[in-house]
Amino acid sequence: MRYCKACVMPDTKPDLSFNAEGVCDACQSAALKNTIDWSAREAEFKELVEKFKTKDGSKYDCIIPVSGGKDSTYQAYLVRQWGLNPLLVHFEPTVRTELGRKNLENIRQFGDVVELKKNPETYKKMAVEGFRRVGDHEWPNHVGIFTFPVRLAVAYNIPLIIWGENSQLEYGGPKAARMKNTLDRRWLEEFGGLLGLRVDDMLGVGGITKEDLVPYRYPSEEELKAAGITGVFLGYYFKWDARPQVELVKQYGFSAKEDGPVECTYLNYENLDEATYAVHDLLKFVKFGFSRATDHACLDIRNGRITREEGVKLVQEFDGKRPRKAIAEFLKYSGMSEAEFDAVVDSFTDKALFETDETGTLKRDEAGDLIKRYQEY
Numbered sequence: 551m552r553y554c555k556a557c558v559m560p561d562t563k564p565d566l567s568f569n570a571e572g573v574c575d576a577c578q579s580a581a582l583k584n585t586i587d588w589s590a591r592e593a594e595f596k597e598l599v600e601k602f603k604t605k606d607g608s609k610y611d612c613i614i615p616v617s618g619g620k621d622s623t624y625q626a627y628l629v630r631q632w633g634l635n636p637l638l639v640h641f642e643p644t645v646r647t648e649l650g651r652k653n654l655e656n657i658r659q660f661g662d663v664v665e666l667k668k669n670p671e672t673y674k675k676m677a678v679e680g681f682r683r684v685g686d687h688e689w690p691n692h693v694g695i696f697t698f699p700v701r702l703a704v705a706y707n708i709p710l711i712i713w714g715e716n717s718q719l720e721y722g723g724p725k726a727a728r729m730k731n732t733l734d735r736r737w738l739e740e741f742g743g744l745l746g747l748r749v750d751d752m753l754g755v756g757g758i759t760k761e762d763l764v765p766y767r768y769p770s771e772e773e774l775k776a777a778g779i780t781g782v783f784l785g786y787y788f789k790w791d792a793r794p795q796v797e798l799v800k801q802y803g804f805s806a807k808e809d810g811p812v813e814c815t816y817l818n819y820e821n822l823d824e825a826t827y828a829v830h831d832l833l834k835f836v837k838f839g840f841s842r843a844t845d846h847a848c849l850d851i852r853n854g855r856i857t858r859e860e861g862v863k864l865v866q867e868f869d870g871k872r873p874r875k876a877i878a879e880f881l882k883y884s885g886m887s888e889a890e891f892d893a894v895v896d897s898f899t900d901k902a903l904f905e906t907d908e909t910g911t912l913k914r915d916e917a918g919d920l921i922k923r924y925q926e927y
């Protein structure tokens with residue numbers, strides 16, 4: 551395991567590549583972002599708006615998938631500024647927080663919201679199965695947020711879907727994907743976090759039927775073609791930078807967490823809507839040796855807000871700390887015991903990345919957290 555020489559991202563991150571100088575592709579993208587002609591990109595967006603704006607005002611101009619978080623609030627705000635009338639589409643999170651509810655209410659100033667209130671039993675079966683099989687209880691959520699808005703686009707004949715950042719450009723990924731402006735089924739299969747698990751794999755799990763899976767099914771190629779569905783990343787047209795965007799949406803009523811950072815990182819404005827989300831971050835840590843604090847430190851380094859040294863300190867302080875609140879929520883939600891939970895987490899832990907004793911058992915520090923083998927940045 552080695553770390554990027556410019557940021558603090560390790561080479562265990564899936565899809566990330568390093569150049570001969572030991573710099574990761576996300577850092578190279580950050581430099582690239584400064585060379586992009588953003589006014590030309592804005593002109594491209596203007597063309598898109600002109601193409602998709604409903605001339606007679608008889609229907610919505612586009613769909614924006616929203617969680618109510620900082621990114622979707624910004625997307626809805628910006629799209630409104632450009633004169634589009636968006637339909638905001640929301641997929642109910644695993645365990646909604648009070649702050650998430652508040653922010654979802656707030657986003658309605660930018661457009662009408664349609665929410666899929668999931669069948670809780672079907673969803674929970676999939677969340678638990680996703681946790682056991684691929685180490686991600688948010689699996690049905692990833693499917694739902696990427697699929698339900700597309701189904702609505704087809705059903706309501708609203709061909710333009712506006713997504714947020716291009717995550718390959720922001721966080722690293724194959725070169726072709728970094729410069730892409732569209733999100734389609736292929737992107738979802740490759741980068742949507744589905745971890746090789748297909749929707750049909752859930753058939754029969756706890757008695758799940760084909761009918762139960764309707765909201766999780768991506769429309770067919772024929773349906774997409776007939777409706778002319780186009781999904782674009784707003785981050786292709788406008789230079790994405792979370793921090794000033796957070797400050798902006800706060801002026802429009804977006805609320806961050808006031809009593810300190812969210813678990814697994816040092817920031818207080820992300821993943822506020824979902825009480826169990828940090829379990830996902832914990833699994834990412836045991837699988838790859840880094841977590842959300844690393845992602846955030848890398849962004850702050852690339853955007854020139856902190857030094858690499860400061861980034862290392864933040865990662866050491868926040869990454870891989872047991873997210874006790876999120877775990878308690880998940881145990882309550884899933885009905886799992888803590889021992890059962892830990893056994894699943896351990897089964898996904900890459901022992902090459904963490905210290906073990908002579909019997910091969912994972913070592914833990916006084917706080918009960920794993921000890922990374924590769925501490926040299």
Ligand SMILES: [Zn+2]
Binds near residue numbers: 554
């Ligand atoms: Zn880097």
